[in-house]
Amino acid sequence: MIIVKDLTRVFEASNQDVLAVDQISFQVQQGEVYGLLGPNGAGKTTTLRMILGLLKPTSGDAEVEGFLVSSHPDEIKRRVGLVSTSAGLYQWLTPREILFFFADVYGVSKQQATERIRALSRLFDITTFLDRRSATLSTGQKQRVNLARSLIHNPPVMLMDEPTRGLDVVGSKVIFDYIDHLRDEGKAVIVCTHRLDEAEQLCDRFGLMHQGKKRYEGTLTELQEVTSCQTLTQIFLQLLDTPFEQDETIPATQEKVI
Numbered sequence: 001m002i003i004v005k006d007l008t009r010v011f012e013a014s015n016q017d018v019l020a021v022d023q024i025s026f027q028v029q030q031g032e033v034y035g036l037l038g039p040n041g042a043g044k045t046t047t048l049r050m051i052l053g054l055l056k057p058t059s060g061d062a063e064v065e066g067f068l069v070s071s072h073p074d075e076i077k078r079r080v081g082l083v084s085t086s087a088g089l090y091q092w093l094t095p096r097e098i099l100f101f102f103a104d105v106y107g108v109s110k111q112q113a114t115e116r117i118r119a120l121s122r123l124f125d126i127t128t129f130l131d132r133r134s135a136t137l138s139t140g141q142k143q144r145v146n147l148a149r150s151l152i153h154n155p156p157v158m159l160m161d162e163p164t165r166g167l168d169v170v171g172s173k174v175i176f177d178y179i180d181h182l183r184d185e186g187k188a189v190i191v192c193t194h195r196l197d198e199a200e201q202l203c204d205r206f207g208l209m210h211q212g213k214k215r216y217e218g219t220l221t222e223l224q225e226v227t228s229c230q231t232l233t234q235i236f237l238q239l240l241d242t243p244f245e246q247d248e249t250i251p252a253t254q255e256k257v258i
Ligand SMILES: Nc1ncnc2c1ncn2[C@@H]1O[C@H](COP(=O)(O)OP(=O)(O)OP(=O)(O)O)[C@@H](O)[C@H]1O
Pocket: 011, 012, 013, 018, 019, 020, 038, 039, 040, 041, 042, 043, 044, 045, 046, 047
């Protein structure tokens, strides 16, 4: 389970400070896929970086499986997987070497790693090119190795930043199936994406961010009720059109805040 509590981050700049994330709170249960959505610059990536412990919050905290990122950053890293399709592979290593390398980084024993690599290779259909240098793999093959890598330490929590960016229909379907697999395995998943059509299909619940704040939260049905819009795209456009003050007048009973 992920608990994000009042996370705030101010970037200090010489001319003007940037309030990138402003008191964001939300929770994601095991077996739930949460879509963290928002326009460019809304604060999504900054939020993910703080949950991962890569960036220190100005205030607030995040908790994964009972561990606070402020006091137990290493425990968090062991429990969180990260998928970003833009992430590259070590070109000169083979997928098997990469998987063993990351297993070692995460403290997975050699024997466990061997078993896990066998299972993940079957799951992502990478067995036939496990021992080829990564530089020779196609984009889709590299993507499947990346997915296997993100699961090598069997984390209960997965963070996904633009997982389908640059992928064709087949590549995107691999990601869709992967997210279904994560849900079936009872993992807590956060997906950040600009593909609202995909998010609608993929996610169980949504948090819509704008200018660092969480403005709406709920299932698609709940968001439809609050906004009188049908699709996530319409909801999103309404959010961008709504002046800040007006948006904040949404009754607390309608805005599902945890
Ligand atoms: N290191 C930094 N220094 C200064 N400002 C930053 C820094 N990192 C992010 N920001 C600013 O914080 C705000 C939020 O950025 P963030 O990358 O979290 O947004 P995002 O929602 O992930 O956007 P996108 O969808 O474009 O990736 C933006 O105004 C951005 O310019």
